[in-house]
Structure formats: C-alpha cells, structure tokens
Amino acid sequence: MEVTLAKTAGFCFGVERAINLVHEQIDKKDGRKIFTFGPIINNAEVVKELEGKGVYSIDSVEQLKDIAGNVLIIRSHGIPKFIYEEAEKWNLEIVDATCPFVKKIHKIVEEESKNGKEIVIIGDKNHPEVKGIIGWSQGKVTVIADEKEAEEFQTDKNAKICVVSQTTFNLLKFQYVVEIIMKKGYDTCVIKTICNATQARQEEAGRIAACVDKMIVIGDRHSSNTQKLYSICKELCTDTYYIQTLKDLDIANLQDAKNVGITAGASTPNNIIQEVFLNVRGKKL
Ligand code: F3S
DSSP states (O other), X not given: OEEEEOTTOSOOHHHHHHHHHXXXXXXXXXXXXXXXXXXXXXXXXXXXXXXXXXXXXXXXXXXXXXXXXXXXXXXXXXXXXXXXXXXXXXXXXXXXXXXXHHHHHHHHHHHHHXXXXXXXXXXXXXXXXXXXXXXXXXXXXXXXOSHHHHHHOOOOTTOEEEEEEOTTOOHHHHHHHHHHHHTTOOEEEEXXXXXXXXXXXXXXXHHHHTTOSEEEEESOTTOHHHHXXXXXXXXXXXXXXXXXXXXXXXXXXXXXXXXXXEEEOTTOOHHHHHHHHHHHXXXXX
C-alpha cells in the first residue's frame, strides 16, 4: 500500500507560535498562574496536555476577576476588543497569542468601520474567530456563511462595505460569495483574508484526495480548518475518514486500498500525525 502524507499536514505558523508562547510562560515559573482565554488552539489533546502543566482555560469575561493578577494568554483565534479592556482592569498580564493573520483582520475591521464602512465577514458566525472579529467593528457587521445568505444580503443603497473573510474559509466558496455580493452594486471593497497556510493545506489535500482510494483527515472535531479539509477530500474521495487520533481509525477499512492519503488540520500535533502515518504503513510506534 502506498501512503502519501501531506507536506502541509499539522501545525501552522500561528498555532506553533501560540504553543511556544504558552511554553515560554510555563518555563518562567514566577509563581503566577497561567490561563488562556478560550482553548489556546482547537485541539482537545493539546489542551489536556497543557492542563497537566497547570494551564487552564477560562471562557467568560465574568471569570476575569477570579484570576486577577495572573497571566492571561489570548487564544490563537483572537477575542473581541472589549475583553482586552476588561482584562486590563483586573491587573492581568496579557500575552497575546492571537495569530498575526487574525490580528490583521482585527485591524482592518477596526480601521474600516471607524471610517464609516459596514463590515461583512464571510465565515461561520458561531466560530470563535468570527466572534472575535465582530468585536473589533465600531459599526454594523453582517456575517455571511454561504451563497444563499449572500443572495439575501441587503443594506442601505448608499452604504460603503468592506468584505473580509474568516482565515480558514474555503477559497472557492469565498470567490462565489464575493461574486454574488459584488453584483448587488454597493460601493464594496474586498480584502481576501484567508490565510496562506489554510489555502496551501486545502489545495494539497485536494490534490492528494483526487488520486487515492482512501483518505484520512486528522484533527479535532471542533477544528474549523479540519472540517473544511474533510469536506474538500470527501468530495474528491468518497472513502474519506475524519479522525481525532489513531483510536478512531479502523485499520481494517484500509485493507483493500492501493493508495491512502493522509492530511491533518493546522492544530493537529505532529506526534498524532506520525502515529497514524506509521500505523497505516504497518509499523507501530
Ligand atoms: Fe493563523 Fe492561518 Fe494558522 S490564520 S492560526 S496561520 S491557519
């Protein structure tokens, strides 16, 4: 059996940076406790491992007062502006692990909305990254998830609009949605904020899935970029399996395959990917 592991599988730049920032804080051992706002990255295994090292996550503004005077690391997906302001009130040292690509969207949204533009975010309104982005706008924001919502989108005919996207949005779908919005004739500027890491992963996953019998996508169930990799692969290879760790994989399903492809989301640790890769190739770790 030939097994192809995607070169882009695993931690992206932003996730790697966030994890390194957490470890820097752990190594300081200055007596203060370390908290993250929301899970630092979307991977339950990593979050569990960090809990073992004393790093816990909080998920509401109300909890900030309970951790006053300690260290608060901002998750890679980012948070709304008002949470920074609240955290400062409680004498927390803020370590910002927001991915710089997400930070760039915060700046665009803050700037453009300050200049009177309406913001349109192409993405999933329930995703923490999108919730964070919304929280940097000073005016009206609309979140559009797909072509149908783009068709339904309406606003004041004199409105000036700035369109951005969630970093992990599917590139092709983004282009379709933008086309629909542009046809409406509003004064619109579009800033493509899908990150390169996402784009490269999606393209490579698609290339591999198109020429294998079976495809494995590894990542946390809640990871948006892994879910998108899965749907891209599933369209091109019917036998695509979505697993979190090796435990979820039934190797028997791969018996009759001549070629198997493997990819992983941007928040999947390398040890999990290697364990799956070696087991699929018939070598146990
Ligand atoms: Fe950042 Fe892109 Fe990763 S936005 S966290 S480099 S997927």
